[in-house]
Amino acid sequence: MIETKLKEYGYEFKNLPKPLANYIPAIQINNLILTSGQVPLVDGEIKYKGKVGKNLTEEEGMKAAEICAFNCLSAINNLLGDINKIERIVKLTVFVNSADDFVNQPKIANGASDFIVNLFGEEGKHARSAVGVNGLPLNAAVEIEMIAKLK
Amino acid sequence: MIETKLKEYGYEFKNLPKPLANYIPAIQINNLILTSGQVPLVDGEIKYKGKVGKNLTEEEGMKAAEICAFNCLSAINNLLGDINKIERIVKLTVFVNSADDFVNQPKIANGASDFIVNLFGEEGKHARSAVGVNGLPLNAAVEIEMIAKLK
Amino acid sequence: MIETKLKEYGYEFKNLPKPLANYIPAIQINNLILTSGQVPLVDGEIKYKGKVGKNLTEEEGMKAAEICAFNCLSAINNLLGDINKIERIVKLTVFVNSADDFVNQPKIANGASDFIVNLFGEEGKHARSAVGVNGLPLNAAVEIEMIAKLK
Numbered sequence: 001m002i003e004t005k006l007k008e009y010g011y012e013f014k015n016l017p018k019p020l021a022n023y024i025p026a027i028q029i030n031n032l033i034l035t036s037g038q039v040p041l042v043d044g045e046i047k048y049k050g051k052v053g054k055n056l057t058e059e060e061g062m063k064a065a066e067i068c069a070f071n072c073l074s075a076i077n078n079l080l081g082d083i084n085k086i087e088r089i090v091k092l093t094v095f096v097n098s099a100d101d102f103v104n105q106p107k108i109a110n111g112a113s114d115f116i117v118n119l120f121g122e123e124g125k126h127a128r129s130a131v132g133v134n135g136l137p138l139n140a141a142v143e144i145e146m147i148a149k150l151k
Numbered sequence: 152m153i154e155t156k157l158k159e160y161g162y163e164f165k166n167l168p169k170p171l172a173n174y175i176p177a178i179q180i181n182n183l184i185l186t187s188g189q190v191p192l193v194d195g196e197i198k199y200k201g202k203v204g205k206n207l208t209e210e211e212g213m214k215a216a217e218i219c220a221f222n223c224l225s226a227i228n229n230l231l232g233d234i235n236k237i238e239r240i241v242k243l244t245v246f247v248n249s250a251d252d253f254v255n256q257p258k259i260a261n262g263a264s265d266f267i268v269n270l271f272g273e274e275g276k277h278a279r280s281a282v283g284v285n286g287l288p289l290n291a292a293v294e295i296e297m298i299a300k301l302k
Numbered sequence: 303m304i305e306t307k308l309k310e311y312g313y314e315f316k317n318l319p320k321p322l323a324n325y326i327p328a329i330q331i332n333n334l335i336l337t338s339g340q341v342p343l344v345d346g347e348i349k350y351k352g353k354v355g356k357n358l359t360e361e362e363g364m365k366a367a368e369i370c371a372f373n374c375l376s377a378i379n380n381l382l383g384d385i386n387k388i389e390r391i392v393k394l395t396v397f398v399n400s401a402d403d404f405v406n407q408p409k410i411a412n413g414a415s416d417f418i419v420n421l422f423g424e425e426g427k428h429a430r431s432a433v434g435v436n437g438l439p440l441n442a443a444v445e446i447e448m449i450a451k452l453k
Contacts (some may be wrong), residue, residue: 008229009390020266021257021261021264022261022264022267022275022276023243023260023264023276023277023278023279024277024280025278025279025340026274027278027295028254029239029241029245029298029300030181030182030183030331030332031184032331032332034242034278034280034298035278036278036280037279037281037282044204045291058320058440063231069407079200079255088331090329090331090422091329091336092325092391093280095280095282096437098436099437100436100437101437103438103439103441104439105437105438105439106323106439108438109325110307110323110324113323113324113325114324118322118449124324125324125325125326126325126326126329126339127325127326127327127337127338128325128339129306129330129338129339129397129445130439131339131437131438131439131446132344132434132435132436132437133282133284133434133435133436133437133444134249134251134283134284134436134439135247135249135250135251135252135253135254135282135283135284136243136254136256136282136287137254137255137257137281137282138254138257139258143280143282144192144417145278145280147331147336149331168326172408172415173412173413173415173418173426173427174394174411174415174428174430175427175429176429177429178392178393178427178428178429179448180334180392180451181332181333183383185392185393185449186429186431187429187430187431188430188431188432188433196313197422211321244431246431247435249439284433284434284435284436285399285400285402285434285435285436286400286401286402286403286404286405286407286433286435287403287405287407287432287433287434288405288406288407288432288433289408290405293412294431294433296429296431297379
């Protein structure tokens with residue numbers, strides 16, 4: 001059970017409020033789920049703000065990436081009602097809010113990738129892109145979007 | 152009819168010239184359409200140039216995003232011959248040309264999301280990522296790519 | 303044969319080592335292949351490092367993009383065992399490590415697009431996004447991810 005493993009990390013799915021905006025946290029299309037870009041929101045606050053390599057350490061960036069990945073799973077769980085309907089994590093796109101000279105985006109992205117593979121095992125092994133950007137919503141340290149495949 | 156609603160915004164589809172480059176404005180793959188990244192081109196000129204939060208206001212950025220979204224629809228219309236073949240707008244990825252301290256990318260992206268939902272209603276509600284970047288083609292303020300699902 | 307044309311460019315597929323990380327170079331999902339973001343690695347070294355428009359010329363950026371595109375094909379070939387199983391190149395997303403005032407990302411991306419169309423002909427014509435970013439893994443000049451459709 002994914003939820004059991006999540007609890008070991010201290011994460012628990014909550015019922016998310018219905019978004020007021022004209023976009024949605026996740027969408028099903030054929031047998032795929034695409035999430036919106038998720039930032040490291042915890043209880044309505046961005047937990048890690050700023051640019052990695054300037055305001056934040058790599059370790060903080062990795063933790064931010066893990067929270068983003070959890071928030072992707074939350075969005076999927078909220079859509080499907082059951083995260084165990086996921087067969088495979090297909091793809092992560094990881095945008096790292098980066099100082100202009102920061103080049104270790106893969107390490108930051110590992111904060112998400114390692115978390116996902118710890119949860120899903122072989123079925124968690126995904127394709128991934130990690131890029132640096134000079135700005136993210138609400139000054140988030142990381143933004144991640146996920147593609148997952150349904151059973 | 153989408154075209155009727157577009158006219159209220161002052162937009163009208165035109166026959167696009169065949170692109171000379173080795174990429175295409177939109178492609179159908181299974182029951183999905185993927186567009187190329189579209190910039191706020193109007194009559195062959197970029198209407199909003201520069202970085203939001205530095206050279207451009209948020210309102211200008213939002214309007215740029217709306218034009219990008221229209222250009223995505225134009226690319227789809229040109230491919231399909233009829234925009235009404237679209238069943239659902241699935242995903243927008245919104246790249247905002249941003250000053251290094253600009254963090255309100257979601258507001259800029261709303262310029263596109265609100266436009267799409269005004270046109271398509273519930274079927275326009277999409278997943279979305281909004282990120283800041285430090286440079287876009289032709290110094291465009293915004294670049295948007297769209298995924299849509301066919302009926 | 304794609305391999306024959308690749309040889310004219312001086313490229314040859316090699317057996318890639320199994321990645322040690324928790325993500326994979328490419329994944330099949332339904333009849334699509336999605337690659338991870340590929341950088342201009344040649345024999346384990348990034349061949350073009352730095353920001354286009356600052357440390358690198360446009361010509362160097364274009365060549366970096368070509369290598370990224372080849373590395374996408376390598377990842378696909380390694381997954382499928384035969385690149386000729388590809389029916390269509392669907393999409394390229396091209397991230398260009400850019401000086402803050404660099405706006406010619408489409409020219410850099412043409413280094414990849416022209417290469418792909420030279421290899422695949424009409425079936426190589428793809429949708430494309432090209433954006434500038436302020437940082438990429440290992441200080442790579444370009445990062446590209448590819449979507450391809452199987453026969």
